[in-house]
Amino acid sequence: MAQAIDKIPTWLMITVYVLILTILGVCTDLFTFLVGIGIMTLIFAGGYDRENLHDH
Secondary structure, three states: OOOOOOOOOHHHHHHHHHHHHHHHHHHOOHHHHHHHHHHHHHHHHHHHHHHOHHHO
């Protein structure tokens, strides 16, 4: 199953990131929003680095 999706486009990763942060901002309190920003940034940055590591 993991081999079916070879590479996720950067624009899709950014769109999902902004969408999740928007949902967190609208539906949660300030503390959860701030913690969510930190966690989501680490997850998406790690995924981006893993996919683009061969470019460096």
